[in-house]
Amino acid sequence: MKVILIGFMGAGKTTVGQLLATKLMQSLLDTDQLIIDQTSQTPGDIFATIGESGFREIERQILMAAVNKPGIIATGGGIIELSANRQLLAEMPVPVIYLSGSFGQTMERLVKDNSRPIVRNKSLLELAQLWEDRLPKYAAIATKTIYTDNKSAEQVANEIIAYLKDIGDETVRNRGSHSNS
Numbered sequence: 001m002k003v004i005l006i007g008f009m010g011a012g013k014t015t016v017g018q019l020l021a022t023k024l025m026q027s028l029l030d031t032d033q034l035i036i037d038q039t040s041q042t043p044g045d046i047f048a049t050i051g052e053s054g055f056r057e058i059e060r061q062i063l064m065a066a067v068n069k070p071g072i073i074a075t076g077g078g079i080i081e082l083s084a085n086r087q088l089l090a091e092m093p094v095p096v097i098y099l100s101g102s103f104g105q106t107m108e109r110l111v112k113d114n115s116r117p118i119v120r121n122k123s124l125l126e127l128a129q130l131w132e133d134r135l136p137k138y139a140a141i142a143t144k145t146i147y148t149d150n151k152s153a154e155q156v157a158n159e160i161i162a163y164l165k166d167i168g169d170e171t172v173r174n175r176g177s178h179s180n181s
Contacts, residue, residue: 009077017074098142
């Protein structure tokens, strides 16, 4: 089984991905963590040493490997910046779920997070422009959009599980009794 989570930084992809992985008895493939595992550097360190374009190339390689493994994939917020990544995700025969929240609630989640290089290096106006620029990219490749405003990660995960049941995912049907654990 595979589910791919996309959305802006702070949307809850990792947190929701962890819940989904537990509920569906799947592994979580978090692209940011996979980058750390492979390079021994955080995304922020990579941004600082080789820049965003170098980071995006590493991220692309990680994504290409991750899509060939079973599990829940939680992508980095900028995964959609490369057209090749958008094409790869759009062509995947699996659910690509866009976790979408308002700019205000997203910024509330990010305001105290200094680990994100883009948040550290951009003004609020620049972040708003980045958010606005990315929205159509996420929407274009998503098979389903889940709105996250005023919802807990648990509620979002349960909504995704209900969607997977609706589309007839075999893994979810077999494990549906565990979805409320």
